[in-house]
Structures are given as C-alpha cells and as structure tokens.
Amino acid sequence: MPQFFPRTANSIIRLALLAAVVAIATIAWLGALFVRSPYEMGQQTPRNQPVPFSHQHHVGGLGIDCRYCHTTVEKSSFANIPPTHTCMNCHSEMWAVAPVLKTVRQSYRTGKSIDWLRVHDLPDFVYFNHAIHVHKGIGCETCHGRVDRMPLTWQANSLTMNWCLNCHRHPEDFVRPREHVFDMDYTPPRDQKELGAKLVREYRIQRLTSCSTCHR
Amino acid sequence: MSPNLLYAIALEFDSPSALVKATKSVRERGFTKYEVYSPYPVKQLDEIVPGTDPVPLMVLSAGVLGAVTALVMEYYIAVYEYPINVGGRPLNSWPSFIPITFELTVLFAAIAAFIGMLCLAGLPLLHHPVFNLPEFARASSDRFFLMIEERDPMMEIVEEREWLNKLGALSVSEVESR
Amino acid sequence: MSFEDEQRMSRRPPEPGTSVAVIAPHETFRSVTDQITSVVLTRRTPLFWWATFGAALVGIGFFVVSTCWLFYKGIAVLGNQIPVAWGYPITNFVWWIGIGHAGTLISAILLLLNQSWRNSINRFAEAMTIFAVACAGMFPVFHLGRAWILYWILPYPNTMHVQPQFRSPLVWDVFAVSTYATVSVLFWYLGMIPDLASLRDRSKSKLAYGFYGVLCLGWRGASRHWRWHESASLLLAGLATPLVLSVHTVVSFDFTIAILPGWHSTIFPPYFVAGAIYSGFAMVLILAIPLRAVYGLQNLVTERHLNNCAKLMLATGLILAYTYLFEPFNAWYSGDPYEMAVVNNRAFGPEAWTFWTTILCNVIIPQSLWFRWVRVNPKPLFFVSCVVLYGMWMERFMLIITSLSRDFLPSSWANFVASFWDNALLLGSIGVFVLFFMLFVRFLPMISIFEVRELLPHSSPTGGSEK
C-alpha cells in the first residue's frame, strides 16, 4: 500500500503526542489548584444556620466580647457554643417576639438544642486546643478572620496543615499581646517582627511541629 | 512527469555489498543529497554516509540533570520542608539518599536516549515521499535502496542521471514527492 | 528445517563467536522476515494459543475476584499477621521482579558483551521482563493497609508539608521499580520500531497497515536513523545494565536494612541478583521451549540458545548454592545468637520444609544441567526450569517467613499460615502475566527481525557476520 498515510497524518500524530503531554500536565495542575481552592476548603462560604445569627451585629455593632458566649475559650480545648439560655438573657427582653428568633424561643421552651451548623471543622484525628492558643497570644481574628464583619459566619482560612504549620514555625509573625487577643480590629504594629520575637520569649512560645502535638 | 513533482531517484539493490559499492561511487562522484535505506544497520555505511551522532551527549547531560534533581529534592524535603527526627538519624542522612539519586540518573538518561533518537530522526513521520515507491515496501525485508534526491545540484546534469543507471541496481525508479 | 538437520546441528560442537550455530544455514533475509511476521499477520492462530489464552482468562478470574475481596475486606483475608506482617504479597513481588531480570540481562548485558546469539531471544525476553515487572508492581499495592493513599509514597507538593521518608527502602523500591519499568519499556519499544515497520510493509489489511504504521512511527530504515537507533540502543543497554543490578539490590535492601536476624546481611544484594537471573532464565526457557515448538522457530531459537540459557542457569544456580552455604557460616562467624538461631530455625524449625524445598529445587535438581543432554533437550530442560522457578518462589517465601516468625522475643513467635486468597492472588498474577504474553505473541514480532537479519552470513558486505 504505497503512501497509506496522507501528508496531514504527520502533523496529526505529532499534535496528538503533544496534546497528551499537555493534557496530563494540565489535569495535574488543575487538581493541585482544586485541592487548595477556597471552595474545596469550604472557605468564604457563609453557612446557613437555623437562626441567622450575625456576628457583625453582635460583635461589630453591639461590641459584645467573644467570651460572653464562647465561655470556655480560655479554659478548654472547646470554645463552647452558647446555650440557648445565653441568647434569652437579652432576647427575653428585646426582640422578644421577633419571628426571626422563633427557633431560639422554641428551643428555650421545649429544651431542645438549636442545631447549629459547624463552620470551623477539623478532622477527628486533629486535636486543636483553644485555651493554649489564646493563652499564648494568638488572636481569635488570626484564625477566624474579621468575624465582626460577618453577617453569617464563614470559614476565613483554609485550615490546611500547611496553614497550621506556617504559624507553628513562625509564631513571631502572628503572636499579639494577650490583652489584644479578643480585639477584632487589632492591626499588627510595623515592628511586628521585634514585638513578635519579644512576645515569643515572654510567653515562652515553643515552635511545636511534632506530630503528636496535634495527632494522638 | 514534471521534475518539481520528483522527490528522488531510487536505486534498488538486493545485497548490502552492492549497496555499499554503489553508495561509495555515488559519493566519490560528488553527490551530496542522497540517503540510503536498509532493512538492518549496515556497518560500512556509517563511514560513507555523512552525519554525526549527538545521542551520547544528550544522555550524559540528562543523567547529570537527574542526579542533581534527586539530590536537591531529597535534601530539601528532609532538611527544609519538614525537618523531623526519624529514628534518631540526622536530617541529612545522605548515605540513604544515594539509591534514589542513582535511579533518577538512569531514568532521565534513558528517557533522553529514547526521545533524543526520535527527535534526531524526525520521527514520528508517517507520510514520506519514499513510501510513494511501491517497491520500497521491501526495504524493511530484503531490499536495499539508494535514493539521490532531486534537490541535489548534480541532479540537474542529465549525464549524471544517466550515470546512475549504470550502477548495477536491480531497478532505477523515480520517486514522486506527493 | 528437517529433523536430521537438527540432529546434525545439535551434534556439531558449538563455535563461540560465530553465528553459524545460532541460525540455520539456509535462512535468508526474506525467509526470516516471513517466518516471524507471518506469525502475526498471515498464519492462523494455533490451538495452543487459544488454549493458553483461555487458561490465562481463568487466572484473570481468580485475580479479579481475589483483589475485589481483598480491597473490600482488607488485609485480614490474607495470612499476614503479627509477627509475620509480610507474607505472600511481598514474596510474589520479589519473585516477579526477579523473573524480569533475565530479560534485561539478555537484551542489555549480552548486547554489551557482543553475544550475538541473544538476538533471536531478546525480544520476547524483554516482553517477559515488562509483564513480570507489571505483575510485581501490583503486589506492594495489594499488601498496603490503605492502598487508596498509595500516592503518599511519592514526593509531590501537598497541603500537608509531609513527604516521603527517603531513609526507607520502600521508597527506594518505588523509584527503582518504576525506573526499571520505564527503561524496560523504552528499550523494548525502541528495538521494536524497525520490526513494526516490517510488519507494516507486509500487512495486507488497511487496519493492520494503519496500526503498525502508526506504531512504527513511520520508520524508513535510513542509514542515519539506523546509526542513532543503534547508539541509543547501546546507551540504553549501558544504562539498563547497572539498573538491573541496582533494582534487585534495592529489593534486597527491603530486607537487609531491617535489623531482623536472617535479613540483616551484606550478602543479600549479590545473592538476590543471582537468584533473580536464575529464575529469569528459567522463565525464558519455560516460554521459549513451547513457542519454538508451536511456531516452528527451531531454526531461529536453536538448541544453542537453550544450551546457553541452561549454562547461565547453572552458573547463577551455583552462585546461589554458594550463598546458601555461606549463610550458616556468616551466622556462626558473626557469633550473633539471634542469627544462629534463625539459621538453625530455617533448617530445623517448624517451617523447615520451605528451606529444604528450596535446596531441592534450587541446588540439587539443577545439577542435572551439568549434562549436555538435559541442556539441549527441550522436555527435561523445561522440567528443570519449572522446578527452579518454583524453588525461587519458595526461597523468597522461606527468607521472609522464617525470619519474621521467630525473631528476638520468643513471646511473639508464631508461624505463618497462608489463606486461600493468598494463593488465589498468586495464581491470578500468573494469569495476568500469561494473558499479556499471549497478546504480545499474537500481535507483535516475538523475535527481533532486524537483529536476526544481522546474524545471517550475507548480512555484511564482506560476507560472514562480523559479530
């Protein structure tokens, strides 16, 4: 069969080979991007809660301290989600009949817990402890973002292991004076490097990257 | 047929010796643009047919590249990316890094040899004028071809063309450049 | 070629360096090409092929069922336990990878050594290598507790900053085996390109022409191409030679790096390489003997080939025997009580049968290869090869279980008991191998045509081969 292949076959086969290579590379690259994407990490997406609770209003607007609701944040690994009772402290008086708070009142009446949706959710094999981080001068905002500007709360950071390690390796870039831990609008000073270094010494912050620091 | 449609004059032989002899004389005659086709590598042609062999250099450089890549990767990962105490061994336990270095050296070099050869030969190339010649099918079995390409300046001289017929080929045919 | 001719040739003393005994005298470029290409293109598929192919499919059945069950239920379906945490899968892995080695040895080392006789067996030997490595590669995956995160063994930029641990021989293994597989495939394919061209030019149907036309990348056989082709082949051979040695060395590291008595030994690398080649040649013969009979290739794969392979088996077998002898000496000389205990346990412990089977299959029976009659007669040679192949599996099995089942603390001693699925998986992998090989025989040139051409007397202008 003389000259079975047309002249175009040359370009076709070469393009095909090239395309294969490019395709594989692209897929790998896109995959890598995807697993790091805010979407995949569940970042920046406000969660719909049974009660449309607004940190923006309560923290930003009314200026309620984090610890008013998250009572155990300084004492325990778990920062605590406020019991219905805490809501009713105020809402038995104000907005006492607002339809938006129906669920809360119902919960208070029936004693059934409000079913909040978890926003910051680490895998079960990760053991994070709020108390120690707060104690060492890591601000709420450092991990949770400007909650005071969130009408509905979302996850501000990726919470990947990389992200954790970044701070565990360079605490001096993130640590702040203890008195500012609960400030939402704290802006690190220009000399954060020096201040950080100083606080790291003062608070005896260790650079803990052992596996058992978080995985047990 | 009009000459611009011509790709080359094909001389067909049935033995390597005839081919070698013909190629020698073609070369001595002063032809420059010719190519020889054989069903297996004929050693003697290497001296006759001009051309260099850059494959070894490619392989060497790729091998070096592989070695460096491996060492850098292992050192970076073990010492910088996540320095961690494994069984009380130092971070840079270089003796343990040797095997992978070797393997990557070989891997890179081998791939270079393969791809290098294809690139040099301009393969893959499915369509080529020589395939226009029906007899060429036997070039991969028991026939030997000497092709003097049309673009060879000597081809414009009619005598030279006729001279080719006297080289004792089984057949002399024209290969179209379709 | 007639039976008488065969007798004559077998009686003729072999003349090393000459190709006369390698290929029957009256063969021509044409005849050679015809014979080999016709297997693929024109001849009708022999019953033998269908039978073997069917058998292979049964094996595949085993393979599929057992792998599914394995992944569904976990490693628990195998015999593995603590202390014997490695059982069949690793044995099979080492066994298969070892088998592969003969192929590379023939195609690479013998090429460098100018052993031109290898030209007519290297192609299917290389194919054997590739399929064997493929089978080998599966087992480390099967034996993982969580195979679905296998890729954690590879270095890649991840969101955890955690990477492979390069002190672990298992990581070396991953690199060694994948490199080995890649290089083997490249070498195999590179060598096949000109032959694919032959197939292309001789195929009658459009489909076949297109298929082989694309596969051979439009090979024309131009002298420059041949030059680069040859130098690439030689370089690949030069690379494959240390590679093949390194691969089984690294495999042996899986054991020697461990501190286990009976594993932690410096003689393992040479020992393993020798064993690998030993089993590899056994497999080559097991494949070659039926093929040449079925496809009437006796004049291409001649008794000289059988003879040489057998001799190589004998040689590597003797190296192995030496290491078997040396192990007890090593233990005794080290004065390490645990080493001595293991050696003693291997020979006389509860799992001694594995040891003695190994000795019988790898040392005693192969001694028959001293007799030329055994070496050049297909039937006995085939038998010996099978024995050796089994023996080599048993050896790896013995090395693994006897050391693990009785190491340092008697409190943790326990013997290994294989489960049904262990055997099913091994059988399955054999099925996979045969299936691949049968497809190769059917659709690709099982003998390197252009290299055989080089063996023909008139292949060189000055007459008579220069090799």
Place this chain on the structure above:
Amino acid sequence: MKSQSQSGFVPIEQLIAAPRPRHWQTVEQYEALARGGSEEYCEAEDTPLDEVSRRRFLQLAAASFAFAGITGCTRQPPESILPYVTEPENVVPGRPKYYATAIPVGPMAQGVIVESHLGRPTKVEGNPAHPASLGASSVHSQASVLDLYDPDRATVITSLGQQRSWEEFRLALTNLLGPVQTRGGGGLHILTGSVASPTLGAQLQAVLKSLPNAKWHQYDAAGPHGARGGANLAFGRPVNTMYRFDQASVILSLDADFLVTGEPSTRYAHDFAARRVRGNRLDMNRLYVVESTMTATGGKADQRLPLQYSEVEQFTRTLGETVGVPNVTAASNARYSEWLGAVAKDLAAHRGSSIVIPGAHQSPAVHALAHAINAQLGNIGNTVVYTDPLEQEPTDEVASIGELAQALRENQVELLLILGANPAYDAPADLGFPEILSRAKTSVLVSLHSNETAEWMTWQIPESHPLESWGDARAYDGTVSIVQPLIETLYESRSPIEILDAVLNPPGRSGYDIVRAYWQGKSGRNDFEAWWRKSVCNGVIENSALPLITPALATNWAAKLPNVPQQQGIEIVFRPDPYMYDGRFANNTWLQELPQPMTKLTWDNAVYLSSATAKRLGIAAQHRVELSLRGRTVEGSVWILPGQPDDTVSVHLGWGRTRSGRAGNGAGFNAYRLRTSDAMWTAPDLQIRLVGGTFPLATTQLVQSMEGRALMISDTVDRYRSDPDFVKKMTKDPPDGLSLYPKWNYTGHAWGMSIDLTKCVNCNACVVACQAENNIPVVGKDQVLNRRAMHWIRIDTYYEGDIANPRGMYQPVPCMQCEDAPCELVCPVQATNHSVDGLNDMVYNRCVGTRFCSNNCPYKVRRFNFTLYEDWVTESIKLQRNPDVTVRSRGVMEKCTYCVQRIREAEIYAQVDDKGLPDGTIQTACQQACPTQAIIFGDINQPDSHVRKLKEEKLDYELLGELNTRPRTTYLAELRNPHAETEQA
C-alpha cells in the same frame, strides 16, 4: 463452640428504642432532678449524647473518606453542634470531670474514680483514698465501664415475654404481696449473692422483720465458702480475716492466689510488693506457695510446692504439728517433709512477722488450721487481723441455696425474688436447677442481663449497673463507699435496693433517697448534709472500717477437724476465673480477650493438666476431652499447664454461658455442671475421656520459654548483695560512637519509663487499663488465633526451670519508645517518627499500612488493623470511647505512645493554668492501674524524677539493649529470695 468478635456487634433495636438517657453531672443537679424541676436538666442533658453521636458520626464518615483518601481532596460532611439549652454549672465542655464511687464484685468493693466526658463515664481509675485501691484498680474495676455500655444488657421490663412498664410491675407486686403478707411472709423467698451493702442488708433484714416467715437465701457461687466454714470451725463464729503483707517477712500461701484473684488482691499485691523491695531491695520478704494449680502467685513464689488439693490439708496438718499447734497430729509425708520442715523453721524464725494464708476455696479444715498456726506463730494482731464479717448475714451459702431448692421442690414458693443471682447457671448441679425454678408460683429476676435464669422467670427487671445507680458497698476491711451514678440509667432498669424498697414501702423511692435516708439514720449526725457530701465526694465514709477483734480459738476445735480426705484417682479442682469471677463478666469482651495470667489464653477456659499426667493419658494440648464426675459430664479442650500437680485437673468456673450475650455465649465450657453441693471446690475420681478431634484455644503467647535468651533477668537477692553489678555484667550495651551518625540529644522533657520486674505480679490490670484509655478494639477469638490481638501492652509470661514445678517470669512489654527506633527508619511516609520530647509518635492518619515498621520492631509491640476492628456500629459502645484518642480505622498501624494524649493535655493545662509539671502529674494508664506500682513513668531529664532515680539503679537494664535501639523504657531486673534450706529440700 463458635467464637465471637466484637466487630460482629450490630445495633440493637431495643437500644435505639430505649428512652433517651438522662445525664447529669453533680449531686446538686440530681437533687434538682429529683425535686421535679427536672425538665431543664434531663432535656439539657440530651446534648452530651448528641455530642457523642456527632463525634462518632464523623468517625463513621471518616471510614468512607478513607476510601476516597483522607487528604486535601476530601471535603468534610456538614457537621452540627448542639449546645446546651441551659448549661449546668461547673461544666467545661472539652475537659473531663471525675467522680468517686465504688465497683462491687461479690461481697467486696473497690473504690474508684471515674472519668466522665459530658456525662459519659469513659474510664475507671482507682481511688487513692480507698483502702482496697490506693489509686490502683483491678481488672474488674477497669472493665466495669464496658459492662455499663454492654449492648446485650437487659433493657426492658418483661413478663413472660411481654414488655411491661414499671407501673404494671408494681401493681402485680402489690397483688402478689397481699396474700404473702397475710401469711406473714410465708412463701416469699429472696435469693441474693452475699450481701455486704449496708443499705441492702438493712432492707433485707427489715423485710424479714416485717414478714418473719419470709426466707432470705444467699448464694455466691465463687464466694469464700471454705473461709466461712473455717472461721466457724476455729472460732465458733464467723470472722473476716485480713492480712498485712506490708509487715510480713515470710509468707506461706496454702493454695491462695492472693496476688491476682479475688477483690482484696489489688491491696494485697500492693503491700506485698512494697514489702518486697524494702531496704533498697536487700531486706526482702519470702513467699512460699503450696498450691493445687499453677497461679500467678505460685509463679512469683520464691519457693513453690505443687500439691493436690487434698494433700494441701494433709500438708497443713503436718505444718500445724511441726510449729506446735496443740492437739494437731498428722502422718508426715516423705515427699515434702523436708521442705515443710525448712518452711516451718523459717516461719518460726519470723514469729509475728509471718503469714500463713489459705486459699478462699480451700477446705474449712485448712482455714481452721491456718488460724491456729497463725495464732501459734504470734501473727494474730500483727500480720493477721480479724474483724466482724463483711456480710450482713454470713451464712453457709451452699446450705442456703440447698434450702431454696428444697422449698422449690416442695412447691412452697409463692413468690421468688432473685436479686442479681443466677442460680440456673451457677447453682450446684445436684440441686435440680434450673428446672425447679418453674415450681415457684411467681418469680422475679433482677439482673443486668437476660441470663440463664431469666427464661424460667415470670418477671424480669433490668438491673441498674453500679455506674448508673445509687448504693453503698464495703471494702475488704469493711470501709464503706457510697456508690453514686455517673449517668442516668440507660434503660428501664432498677437497682436491687429500689426493688426492695418497692416491696417494703410501696410505691418505692428513688435509689438516691433510699441510700441517703439510710445513712441519715445510720450516721445520726446533725451536720449530716456536709458529712454526706464529703462521703460521696471522697468515695469513702471516714472510719467506717470494721473494728478489729481478737477471736479466741474455740475449745477442742481440733477435735472437730474432719479426717484428712484420702485422695483417689484424678482429682478435679474448681477455681473462680481470675477475670470472669463466677461468670458475671462473661459478656465483657475486654475480659474475654484479656490473656489469662499463666496461659495467655483468651475467649475460653481449658482443662488444665500437668504434662506428666497428659502424657500418661495420651492427651495433648487442644485435644477435646470429656470430663465425667459421678455421671455428670462436660466437654472441654485441654491445655498443658507447667507446674500443675500430677493427677489434678483444674478448671475455671464462669465460662460456657448460654445467655450472657453475644460475646460470652458459647465461650469456654461450663464447669458448674460437674459441681455438686457436697463437692464445691474439689472432687476425686474424675474420669477423662478423649472424644476425638481438637478444639483450638486462642493464646496470645505460643512460646513460653525464653530459649536461653537474657530477656527477663532474674536472680537471687543474695547474688545482688554479693555482686550489685551483676546485671550490668550480663547485658552488653553497645559502646557510644558505634553508630555512623551522631546521637540526637534531647533538651527539655525526655519521657521515659521504668518497669520493676520484681514488683510485677501478672494481674493484667495494665492491659485492660490501656485498652480502656486508648480505644483499643477487641478482635475476637478467630483473629486472636490469627495472631492479630491488639493489646498495646502485654505481659510476656515465661516459665523457667523444671516443667513440673517452674518459676513464672512476668515481663510487661509496652512500646519501648526507642531513641534510635528501627521502626521509624523504614516507614516510607513518615507515619511514625520522633517528637521533640523523644516519644515514638504514631500518626494513624498518615499510615498507609506497609507494616514494615512491625517487621523491624524487635519487640513486636506494634499492632495492625488488618480489617475494621473498631465497632463503628453499636451505639452504646461508642459512648465508652475516649474522645482524646483517635479511633483507628482499617489498615493502619497502632501502638503505645506513653498515653501521649495525657502528656499533651497535661503540658497544655500546666501552661494555661500557670502551674508547673511536677514529677508524677502525668501517669500513663498502665502505671495508674498497676497495683504494685511496677510501672513508673516520668521525665528522665528531670534530675530528681522518680523514673530517673530508678534508671540509675544498678538493676536497670535495656531489653535487647545490644541492638542499640536505645529504648526509653527500661527494666529493673527481678530479684527473688529463695531459702537456702528449702532449696536443697
């Protein structure tokens, strides 16, 4: 007999259907609950359960992720948080709370402190303030929490198969009691175990007072029958005998396994070990053991004499005569007379500081003689002390159950009330149980499980577990603990005292009111409230221990001694199982899979034979044999027990249950079938017949010899005295600089452990404690047979010396936390590596399961999840899990990490609460449970730490140190104190 596996558990409908548990944390809340202001509490307390199921749900989800690969490329499923509605005061979510209570086993209880996570009791620890615990805990205390969550518990009140309500039952009860009362209680029979609980006892006495014709029977199948008989024989009155091992220089055990079996063993082991290492180990006590089967105590003995059960009595008489007990004579036996002489001399040499302790199950004669010998040796008041009996009504229990059987046979029983007992299973075989139970007109069973007896009853009431009900209990010395619940009853269950209260003063009060009211009256204090709170909070009632008494030997007691039994043929000996006790723990998978001390058997009991006897009978291990005794037969599997006396078959009671639940059913064989009321603990003329075939027994240690390797170093105290460095000479540690690489040095904490082999008595409490703390799954018999048991710490038990009478060697082996760990080196994915403080971390979520680390571990302490062993289905089991430890999935390696979760928590809160980390703040689970404090954990970089001091001792050595793994866990070689003279004898 098929084998069970916990992973076989499936969710139980009743469990789902059962009313929502009502949790609460503190007494105050409980009272609020009781006051009826309950709603907020009980409802608010819903959250813990949801919290739990939420956490577990994720773990379940994790399984499915596993297949997708737990990496960046898996999204977590949406997860919800359910906060309280009103938060109980002093609850800090994320930090556990601890409550004191007590776990009764038989008549005696052990004081414990229970860890509770948001209302879920998860872990039981000893109560340092409690005399029977001193901070340590028995296997039963440790395992009790699993019993609480046992998915096979009885969950609803039933009558003849119909589910009934509590109200219906009370109605029925009043109707039944009506006629009974008219007859002054005639026809009312109450069967209980031995009752030591003051409240329950008082209730029973009250019942008998108000209904004089009613009958109260007590029967504890594994109780100390011989001891009661012996006391009556010797003193003419019941007494409670206590031993002070911390003051005893020479101890002679007459068939007593006092270090491991029975409730006081925790305290006894503690005292024994403390005394054993006195004076820098040079002033060592000496333990002689004469016994009729190989026990952990026997293995620990400095000198041991295997004798048949009947010979022990002979031996005791001779000893009595030798030490000069008046009017005791005996024919001496050449076989041991010399040995006995030497022992007697040694005892006499230690007047007042020696102990002769008879086994609880030995014959009354032996007990009586022992009392006399102790008196003769002047031990009474010093090392042996007496109090009034713990039981409210000490009775001859065998006779007592006999009377009940009698009454049943004669159809005199109108109403039979069984509280916690299980006669259908464990009553003497000659009394005609269980069939005769059907002769009771009405019968009511109160029990944890719907057990063998249940199927003969007209009513069955689920019994509340001690961890979910109020009560009180006595320790071995009489000290009373208030039993307080950690969790609202999981099911429709009642405690015995609540039942009796319903009988006494209908409609009955809550357990809390009953107990409180009783003690209000009993204590008669005006500051009762404070006293009550203190008592409940501390877990012990101050000076409630029974006063010491000094009973006098009855005149001519010796004359009343029965004749020495003549042993004929093969003798069978019944023993309570160290773990199953009388069978009540049969469905506890932790105890089922807990290796027996000397044989390492799990999931089965066995027919123990000496190798000589076995050879003679042509029987080998795991052969199935039929034991027949007076026409009664059982089939069992044989195990060859080194040190077992010849012609003696010993069997453990408490196995072969048929209605214990999925784990216990069919495990082992039921030895009660051979046991008759006249031969409760031994019988002659046992017939053994091979029935052909074998039945596999699952042991976790196949080889029990050290193969001549210096793994467990043990020598005499004299050797140590003469050559203090002998251990260092025996072990060759490789010189520094042997390695190609430099040493890795650890600044800051460097955690380490020291295990004192002299102190380990092989009680296996550490093993259960570890299992409870670290969510270690149970794998089931088939997997144990496949060598896949999961225990992170094991006690290697070796035998040394003559197989007829060997020494036992006990070596606890957890992960050694090697500094140059071979396992880490070979892990391809860094799933195991070192933390800054030198722990050998195991990162489950990184493990891909190559199992290379296990191969390369010379100690073989790594365990692999060959398949999904964790139970991710059974709701109730999930409640037990420790939330601080990852629940491992299939295909990952796991191992001991020195309870790293405890270390990290302690480190964190030490900083948060700005308090330091003094030595001893962090205890590993095994250390905490260990009765003898054989395991000590701490910081070896801290100059004055306990562990450091121990490691500096001359007896300190590394296991397999020559491999240069540089383990952080090291051992103190065992010292023994054999008596030169008896050695010769």
